[in-house]
Structure formats: C-alpha cells, structure tokens
Amino acid sequence: MQYLLMLNTAESYFAGLSQAEVGKTMAAYGAYTQALKDAGVFRGGERLQATATATVVRAKNGKTSVLNGPYAEVKEQLGGFYLIDAPDLDAAIGWAARCPAAEHGAVEVRPIWSM
Amino acid sequence: MTPEAEDAAHAAATRVARESYGKLVAFLAARDRDIASAEDVLSDALAAALAEWPRRGVPANPEGWLIVTARRRKIDAMRRGRVADEASQTLRLVAEELQAAEDAGPLPDRRLALMFVCAHPAIDEAVRAPLMLQTILGLDAAAIASAFLVSPATMGQRLSRAKAKIRLAGAPFRIPEREELPERLDAVLEAIYAAFAYGWEQAFADDPRGRNLAEEAIWLGRLIAALAFDEPEALGLLALMLYADSRRAARRDDAGRYAPLAEQDVSRWNLAAIDEAELLLRTASAKTRPGRFQLEAAIQSAHAARRHGGATDWPAIAALYDALYALTGSKVVAVNRAVASAEAYGEARGLALLDAVAAEGALETYQSYWAARAALCARAGRKEEAADAYRHAIGLEFDPATRAFLIDRLAELG
Numbered sequence A: 001m002q003y004l005l006m007l008n009t010a011e012s013y014f015a016g017l018s019q020a021e022v023g024k025t026m027a028a029y030g031a032y033t034q035a036l037k038d039a040g041v042f043r044g045g046e047r048l049q050a051t052a053t054a055t056v057v058r059a060k061n062g063k064t065s066v067l068n069g070p071y072a073e074v075k076e077q078l079g080g081f082y083l084i085d086a087p088d089l090d091a092a093i094g095w096a097a098r099c100p101a102a103e104h105g106a107v108e109v110r111p112i113w114s115m
Numbered sequence B: 001m002t003p004e005a006e007d008a009a010h011a012a013a014t015r016v017a018r019e020s021y022g023k024l025v026a027f028l029a030a031r032d033r034d035i036a037s038a039e040d041v042l043s044d045a046l047a048a049a050l051a052e053w054p055r056r057g058v059p060a061n062p063e064g065w066l067i068v069t070a071r072r073r074k075i076d077a078m079r080r081g082r083v084a085d086e087a088s089q090t091l092r093l094v095a096e097e098l099q100a101a102e103d104a105g106p107l108p109d110r111r112l113a114l115m116f117v118c119a120h121p122a123i124d125e126a127v128r129a130p131l132m133l134q135t136i137l138g139l140d141a142a143a144i145a146s147a148f149l150v151s152p153a154t155m156g157q158r159l160s161r162a163k164a165k166i167r168l169a170g171a172p173f174r175i176p177e178r179e180e181l182p183e184r185l186d187a188v189l190e191a192i193y194a195a196f197a198y199g200w201e202q203a204f205a206d207d208p209r210g211r212n213l214a215e216e217a218i219w220l221g222r223l224i225a226a227l228a229f230d231e232p233e234a235l236g237l238l239a240l241m242l243y244a245d246s247r248r249a250a251r252r253d254d255a256g257r258y259a260p261l262a263e264q265d266v267s268r269w270n271l272a273a274i275d276e277a278e279l280l281l282r283t284a285s286a287k288t289r290p291g292r293f294q295l296e297a298a299i300q301s302a303h304a305a306r307r308h309g310g311a312t313d314w315p316a317i318a319a320l321y322d323a324l325y326a327l328t329g330s331k332v333v334a335v336n337r338a339v340a341s342a343e344a345y346g347e348a349r350g351l352a353l354l355d356a357v358a359a360e361g362a363l364e365t366y367q368s369y370w371a372a373r374a375a376l377c378a379r380a381g382r383k384e385e386a387a388d389a390y391r392h393a394i395g396l397e398f399d400p401a402t403r404a405f406l407i408d409r410l411a412e413l414g
Helices: A019-038 A089-098 A100-104 B003-029 B035-056 B062-080 B084-103 B111-118 B125-137 B141-147 B152-169 B178-201 B208-227 B232-246 B271-285 B292-308 B314-328 B331-345 B347-359 B367-379 B383-396 B400-412
Strands: A002-010 A042-047 A055-060 A063-068 A076-085 A105-111
Touching: A002 A089, A002 A100, A019 A042, A019 A076, A019 A089, A019 A100, A076 A089, A076 A105, A089 A100, A089 A105, A100 A105, A105 B152, B003 B035, B003 B062, B003 B111, B003 B125, B035 B062, B035 B125, B035 B152, B111 B125, B111 B178, B111 B208, B125 B141, B125 B152, B125 B178, B125 B208, B141 B152, B178 B208, B178 B232, B208 B232, B232 B271, B232 B292, B271 B292, B292 B314, B314 B331, B331 B347, B331 B367, B347 B367, B367 B383, B367 B400, B383 B400
Parallel strands: none
Antiparallel strands: A002 A076, A002 A105, A042 A076, A055 A063
16 A cells, blocks of 8 residues: 655754754665665655745635645644555554654654545 | 244354354455445345345354355445456455355454454544444444443444544554554453443343343453463453453342442352452463553452452552552542542541542542442431432432442431
8 A cells, every 4th residue: 555654844953953963864864765765665755845935826716826835834844755655554654653754743644545 | 944943043143143243344354454344245144144044044154154145245346336447356356265265164263453453553542442342243333332422423433434544544454563562452452341341231231232242352351361471461351351250140139139249149259250360360460560450350359359258358459449540540440449448447538539539520420429429428427418429329320220229228328
C-alpha cells in the first residue's frame, strides 16, 4: 500500500539552529531518504518552501479568489512529504517514526486512495 | 428429513455460529482486512446453513462449509462490483484459499491477530473493546451499545468507522513482535476484561449471548496468557477472571437472592478454578512486574482465603486497593477502596474516602457509590443519609435480585 508521510514542523525550528546543527539535521534527512530508497519503499518526497510563500486559491460560483498565506494558521505546518510503498500500516508507522521530523514535529501517515 | 433431524441441524448451525464466529471472521478478513465484508458474507453463509442443513444434513466439517460458502458469496459480490480489474487478482487468491479450505483440516485460528487489529493504537481507544466483542463474538451493535451506555446508532457508527479505518489504512492482522508486545497487549487485555465485565453483569439476564460472554472472555484470556507467556499482566487478568468466575454459583442463594461476597456460602465456590487462579497469580508475581490486573487478582485472592474457614484480611485488602488506586486513579477502585478501608479501620475512614470520591462529582448515575455509601452510613447509625443513599442506589440498579437485596436493606433501617 502507498502512504503519504506528511511532515508537520514548526517553521521557526531551523531558524533556531546553529550552522552546525542545521548541517546535522540535513544529513539526518539525507540518510533517512537514502534508507527509504535502499529499502525499496521510496516513491517520492520533497521539502516545501515556507508558508510565507503559500497562496490559497478557491473558485466558487465561477469566481476565483486568491489569498495570501497558508490554508491554516497553525503552529506546526506541512513542511515536506514522502510518498512510500509499505506492506501495511505498521510498516508505514515504522518509517514515520524514523523520520527526523517525528523528533522535532509530527508526521501524519495517510493511506493513498487507490483507484 | 425428520423434524428431529431438522432440529439437530438447526442446533448445529447455531452452535457453529456461536463457537466459531470470531474464528471465521478472522479467517475471512485476514487477507484484505475487510472486516465488514467478512461479517456480511458470513452472515449470508449462516443463513444459508440454516436453510440447507436441515434438508441435506449437517456437513462433516461445518466450519469449512461456512468458509467455502462465505468465500463464494464474496466472489459473487466482487464480480457484481464495478472494480473488476482490481478484483481479478484477489479472486485468484481467494480461489486458491477456497481450495485450501476445502482440502483443509481444522481452520487456522487467527483470532488473536484479529484482537490485535481491534486494539491497534491507530484505532480509537473507546471503540477497541466494542470492536473485539463484535468481531470475535458476533455481538450486534445494539447489545454492545447497551453495555457501554451509548445509543445503538452511535455504537454502530463508531464500529463501522473503525472497520473502515482498518481496511483503508491497512492495519495488519498480525501478532506484534516481542518488543512491542507489552504495550499493545494492554489494550487487548482491557478489551477482554470489558467483555468479561459485561458478561458478569448479564449473568442472570435473559439474553444468553451476554451470559456466554464471561466464558468467552475467559477463553480469550487463556489464549492470550498462553501466547504472551512472559507477560505477567496477561496471567493476572486470567487469574482475576477465574477468581470471579469461581464464585458464579454463590452469587445467588437457593432462593435466587443476591448474596454479597462477604456473605457468600463458601461451599458454592469452585475450588478448582480458585486453585488455577492462585497458581497463575503466583507465576505472575514471580516475574516482579506488578500491574493493574495482578493487583486486582491479589485482592480476589485475599477474599478467596475465606474458603479455608479463616476471617478476611481486610487491612491487606485495603492496602492492595491503595496501591491499585495509586496506579489507576479509577472511580470504581476508589469506591471499593473506601469499602475495604471501612472494613479494616471503621466506617469513619471509609466514609471520608467516599466523600473524596463525591468531591470529584458526576455521581448522579453512579450506582456503586450510592450502594457503598448506604451500607457505611447504615453501619455508622446515620439512618437518614443511609435511607437516602439506598433510594439512589435502588433507582439506579439494573439487576432485579440486587435491587431486591437493596430494598430489603432499606426496609431493615426501620
């Protein structure tokens, strides 16, 4: 089954880190991504720009509205994702728990709607 | 076919349904994790059994017959469905399994894996026990709802939401690895105990399904104690249920009147069950990892000591309740602790503890609190308060025999 791991973290997290700590965190993400690939479960994954760059678009009744900012103002924001292919929920939870974001934020595990 | 043979076939179908229900659901749902569909096709198969067995006779392997019939219904349902492509691979697997089931000897027992799915951390805690009661024992949502004090509609909704989550999120039907076992086990034990408590309360009710539940829970308890051999809490739970069950025949006297534990006729206790419980509790204690169920079993063990003719060691029981309350903070425990304390150190101490429970509020519908308060006030000579508390307790009691007992006590106040 495919699962989307949604990495929700405080955007201020990186700002509070020293150069060396940022380097270590990036290395941890790199190693994690590699581990997903080595295990053959990696299907995709990206880091997102900060919510300051976000735009919310709606098109109700033929009228398009464009709003500045993220969809929801919350302390921890979606900052990246991985798409993985795991045999079951426990395996997906196991991968989510190893993700560096689980340590300084929260990882939401959502099964992909299979068509 | 003769009417006698028809009756026998009917009885056989009913018996298989009751004894094998969970096993059949577990087997049918294990591959695609679709519990709701397993329940549907199984109930179709049971209906077919009731129609066919009286005509053709009971098959040699009734469980196998039900599995094969249920699987065929599932294939039919999938063929009718729009998702033909997706279905074809599953159909092939199902056909293989069907063949295996036809050749088969006894059905593999996957109930334990099903129990762990029901108590998965991704499933809402409040629905774990109800889910287990439904999938393992086949109780309907209405019966479960009444045990958990919610409306049947709400319970039905919670159950189907949980089943949908298991299917869509892919919660696996498997027994957890040793390192994650203790944590996951707690949820399973809680749910088994909830089932037992329900059966215990319904022991004298008309619906036989409720009555059967305590025995089913003990069966599940045995299964899990055998599997999780190193887990003292699993042994503790089984011991606890066996102690309670050993007194089943003593809960009513010859006239069918309610008999409180302290006044029970010891000769009605099942000594073999007590011996088994004692052995389990000793084995569990030797592992020196105490827990809620071991403490509760230890309290029962102290009560059971009366079988040798001695007096009940109330200070020991009160101390065990102190430990249990420190561990759980439960309101039920708080009330029992107050009663034990009153027995050990006098009514004043017990009533003080009950006042502390009352301070936390939400007592309007809490029957045990009022029953305990009534008894302690009566003994302390506080007649007015005792009468008031008895009236509360009587108004909230479900069981007729217990209600009659309380009415007698109220009358004795004079």
